[in-house]
Amino acid sequence: MLTHGEGPYVVDVNGNRYLDANSGLWNMVAGFDHKGLAQAAKDQYDRFPGYHAFFGRMSDQTVMLSEKLVEVSPFSRGKVFYTNSGSEANAPWSRCCGSCTPR
Structure with missing residues (x-):
């Protein structure tokens, strides 16, 4: 069972890291913990979610x-x-x- 992502890797409950060659099934091309993208998304959501x-x-x-x-x-x-x-x-x-x- 996976718990989180680190860059291009996913991490399971035992701490094993696996390269995610599918980019989260194509929606995580910038990695799983891209701080800049997360902040931009949060800023936009706080301003006007859509x-x-x-x-x-x-x-x-x-x-x-x-x-x-x-x-x-x-x-x-x-x-x-x-x-x-x-x-x-x-x-x-x-x-x-x-x-x-x-x-």
Whole structure:
């Protein structure tokens, strides 16, 4: 049974460390105890934990991140669509592709 993570390692109840080659199943690419990320997340949660983007009502931080993502991407006129999972990300994309191809 695992108790915590240290950098790229997970630690079990006996203190054994194991390299997590899956990055926490892809969501811990910066490691398990990245103090800077933890503090940034806490600061944002304390300030404004989040809000849906329906009707264009999103936080200033969401807008700033979206602009930065477009800036560093090769798509100068790109748009950002936030989802919770790969399934949610792929569903609109597959609908879009389906509407653009002949049946």
